[in-house]
Amino acid sequence: MPVKQSLTSTIFGFILGLSIIAADAAETKHEVNPETGVQSWEFHDQGVAFTIMQITPDQARGFFLARGFDRQAVDYYASYCVFMTIVRNEAVPESLSYNLADWRFYGKDGKTRKLKLKEDWLKEWRKRKVTEPAIIAFEWSQHPSTQTFEVGDWNQGMTTYALPPESLFDLKFRWKVNGVIHEAMLKDVQCAGTTPAH
Amino acid sequence: MKRCSKMFSVPALRLLTSVFTGCLVVLMLPATQGLAAEKTPVQALIEVAARPQAPDFLLEDVDGKKRRLSDLRGKVVLVNFWATWCPPCRHEMPSIERLSHILKDADFAILAVNVAENLETVFSFTGTLDSTPTFPIVFDTDSRVLKAWPVRGLPTTFILDKQGRVAYRAVGGREFDDPAILAQIRGLMEAR
Numbered sequence: 001m002p003v004k005q006s007l008t009s010t011i012f013g014f015i016l017g018l019s020i021i022a023a024d025a026a027e028t029k030h031e032v033n034p035e036t037g038v039q040s041w042e043f044h045d046q047g048v049a050f051t052i053m054q055i056t057p058d059q060a061r062g063f064f065l066a067r068g069f070d071r072q073a074v075d076y077y078a079s080y081c082v083f084m085t086i087v088r089n090e091a092v093p094e095s096l097s098y099n100l101a102d103w104r105f106y107g108k109d110g111k112t113r114k115l116k117l118k119e120d121w122l123k124e125w126r127k128r129k130v131t132e133p134a135i136i137a138f139e140w141s142q143h144p145s146t147q148t149f150e151v152g153d154w155n156q157g158m159t160t161y162a163l164p165p166e167s168l169f170d171l172k173f174r175w176k177v178n179g180v181i182h183e184a185m186l187k188d189v190q191c192a193g194t195t196p197a198h
Numbered sequence: 199m200k201r202c203s204k205m206f207s208v209p210a211l212r213l214l215t216s217v218f219t220g221c222l223v224v225l226m227l228p229a230t231q232g233l234a235a236e237k238t239p240v241q242a243l244i245e246v247a248a249r250p251q252a253p254d255f256l257l258e259d260v261d262g263k264k265r266r267l268s269d270l271r272g273k274v275v276l277v278n279f280w281a282t283w284c285p286p287c288r289h290e291m292p293s294i295e296r297l298s299h300i301l302k303d304a305d306f307a308i309l310a311v312n313v314a315e316n317l318e319t320v321f322s323f324t325g326t327l328d329s330t331p332t333f334p335i336v337f338d339t340d341s342r343v344l345k346a347w348p349v350r351g352l353p354t355t356f357i358l359d360k361q362g363r364v365a366y367r368a369v370g371g372r373e374f375d376d377p378a379i380l381a382q383i384r385g386l387m388e389a390r
Contacts, residue, residue, distance in 0.1 A: 067283070088370070090240065136314040136341045140281060144350040147369070152240035154370035155351035156286055 020181045028186065041186050047091030047151075048175060048182070052083040054192035055158065057165060063141070068134030073125070080116065081161040081191035085143045087175075088154035097148040098175040105161055105189075106170045116160045118142035167191045241376035243357060243366035243383075252277070252358050253346040257336035260317060265309060265336050268362060273305045274386045275358040276374070279338075279349050281313045282323040286371030287353040291327065296375040297383075298333045304387055305360070308333035313352065314341050359386050 026045035033040070040053035055063075057078035064074045089096045104112050118139060125135050143157030163169060168190050174183045256266045267275070278294060280287035291310075298308050312320055312335055320337075324330050338344050347356070350369075357366040365386055372379060 150244040152242050
């Protein structure tokens, strides 16, 4: 799976006085679990590791039903494309930071979109009067919107994308080391289908 | 089959299937953290240079006994924030238990702070472990304690020095009985 080097954003970044480095020589991997059919995508570059793994709508429903959400709320959440997301500082000696608000995804309709962050969800759950224990479980199951990692640090949590099941999209993710912004693109990521592959 | 459909309506069966799938996803997810974990040999705690005083708390353990963090002053203390639905939390728990055995005769204590779950849920999880945790698990039912600490994701672990100051932290799962981590903890125990 090739990583698109975003030369344009690099040039614009320098024009804007920012330094944006597109990931070079990155290692990316797409895997399909032979037992479950669940797909995952992994990216490694200069000590940064990034993994996303499909969560099916049924898995998302089940997870939150078991934690106090009602059927209507879980159906709403499961209507989004959900991925288990892992970011890890494997070997970057300086602090590595990121903000999910800076990440973008590109659907096959050509539109650029932002991820729906946990703060957006929390506002909606409070409006819908979801119970506080359920909200707490939700909050900590989602990937932190901002984070700073030293070597060995990592987080795992869910991220959500406003796309229907089985949609294909490209994901551009960014991170910062020593004030320098790095970015990379995962191409042809696919949302889980409504039924397990196996 | 007929009897089954009498007992459960179709929507109820769907609901049960979803809840069952939800339980499966928690069991399945450790495999996802394994994906990245096997590529990460780094097992170290991050030094907190400023050593801020740890926020105190008073929480109930599984026996209903109240545990106050500041009562452990004079010992090196590992404070682990966790939940049963968090795959890396589940994964690292046996290593915390091994650590507690290694340091059982030392001035060392562990408090595992469970976030917003109940006794039943925690017991169901600890019952699945090869070795049931012997260290205290306390319940932060409304996540108020968690929010007083600099935690953004689970698990996050802090190691406090004998003065109750935060000396090290670890964001994400670790193998706490790893020699590198053990050396860091022992270093704190030897310090005055």
